[in-house]
Amino acid sequence: DTGVSQDPRHKITKRGQNVTFRCDPISEHNRLYWYRQTLGQGPEFLTYFQNEAQLEKSRLLSDRFSAERPKGSFSTLEIQRTEQGDSAMYLCASSLGAGGLGSYEQYFGPGTRLTVT
Amino acid sequence: AQSVTQLDSQVPVFEEAPVELRCNYSSSVSVYLFWYVQYPNQGLQLLLKYLSGSTLVESINGFEAEFNKSQTSFHLRKPSVHISDTAEYFCAVLDTGRRALTFGSGTRLQVQP
Numbered sequence: 604d605t606g607v608s609q610d611p612r613h614k615i616t617k618r619g620q621n622v623t624f625r626c627d628p629i630s631e632h633n634r635l636y637w638y639r640q641t642l643g644q645g646p647e648f649l650t651y652f653q654n655e656a657q658l659e660k661s662r663l664l665s666d667r668f669s670a671e672r673p674k675g676s677f678s679t680l681e682i683q684r685t686e687q688g689d690s691a692m693y694l695c696a697s698s699l700g701a702g703g704l705g706s707y708e709q710y711f712g713p714g715t716r717l718t719v720t
Numbered sequence: 721a722q723s724v725t726q727l728d729s730q731v732p733v734f735e736e737a738p739v740e741l742r743c744n745y746s747s748s749v750s751v752y753l754f755w756y757v758q759y760p761n762q763g764l765q766l767l768l769k770y771l772s773g774s775t776l777v778e779s780i781n782g783f784e785a786e787f788n789k790s791q792t793s794f795h796l797r798k799p800s801v802h803i804s805d806t807a808e809y810f811c812a813v814l815d816t817g818r819r820a821l822t823f824g825s826g827t828r829l830q831v832q833p
Contacts, residue, residue, distance in 0.1 A: 607763075634819065645724075645810050645823030646764070659818045694763055698819075704771040707752050707814055709821060711763040 605629070607712035609695050615718045616685055623681045624715045628697030635678050636709060637670055640692040652678060653700055685719045692716050722747045722813050726824035734832050735803055741796040741827045743785075743811030752814040753794040754821065755785055759807045767809070770794060781805075806831045 608627045616622050628635045633654050638646035649668070650660045654675035663669070667685075672678040682689055693716075696709040725744045733739045745753065752771050756764040768779040775787040785796045794811060808828050812821040 609763075636820070638821075643825070645812070645826050646821070648818070648820035648822070651819055659820065662820070696764075707771060707816075707819075708754075708766060708769060710766065711756070713763040716761075 607695055607697050607710055609693075609712040609715050611715055612713060613716050613718075615720065618685060618687060618719055620685055621681065621683045622685055622717065623679050624693055624695075624717075625677055625679050626695030626712060627677045628695070629710060631699070632697035632710075633675065633700035634698045634706065635672060636696040636698075637678070637680050638694040638696065638711075639664070640694055640714070642691075646694055649680075682717075685717075687719045690717055690719045722815055722822045724811050724813050724822055724824035726811055726827050728827050729825065730828045730830065732830045732832060733801055736800050738799050739797065739801050739805075739829065741809050741811075741829065743794045743796065743824060745792055745794060745811070745813045747792075747813055750816060751787070751789070752816065753785075753787060754812045754814070755779075755783070755794075755796050756810045756812060756823075757807045758810065758826075764810065767796075801829070801831050803831050803833060805829060 610625045636651040637649040640646040652672040667683045670680045692714045694714045696711045698709045699706045754769045755767040757767045770787040778784045808826045811824045
């Protein structure tokens with residue numbers, strides 16, 4: 604049973620460039636979440652999907668951030684026109700989608716560390 | 721709005737000593753609480769959770785946490801720590817509406833020989 608995977612693990616980019624990160628959830632999980640973690644802080648919720656539907660995106664940090672999950676499996680997070688303040692760890696998590704307490708447990712991937720120079 | 725407070729940013733402790741990492745939360749709805757552990761350069765691993773039932777929950781590696789509704793706390797304890805427990809520990813509360821976790825700022829546990 605593989606866990607949540609994320610690619611790439613590290614990304615260095617220059618200010619103004621666009622970047623895209625990928626997340627593959629645990630196979631039977633149909634909820635998928637994105638969080639951002641800056642140095643010395645806990646993760647901060649960005650958005651989440653139930654299958655291919657993006658049910659919450661008001662917490663995306665700006666209109667430069669967007670996320671997709673076109674087939675209800677993997678998801679991508681894109682940041683356009685990156686800024687130095689975007690440097691952070693971007694974490695993906697997944698959970699079961701069925702009702703019940705099991706759906707409340709989120710399992711995290713290793714994260715993608717973004718450095719904007 | 722929900723929030724989580726971890727008052728201690730760092731907790732140094734000697735190996736085999738007991739430890740308590742404090743967590744207080746605020747929530748106006750049903751409470752679901754979690755502790756996650758993060759080792760250097762890794763993602764978060766679920767350590768233990770309170771969803772319902774017994775207010776004392778345990779992990780497989782000797783940690784335990786007690787949900788205290790009157791004190792709005794979910795402190796994490798271990799009677800005897802190991803060097804390998806050195807990590808960052810995050811307390812979190814679940815927003816059941818948005819399904820989002822709200823995390824505290826973390827506590828770095830530093831176990832010294």
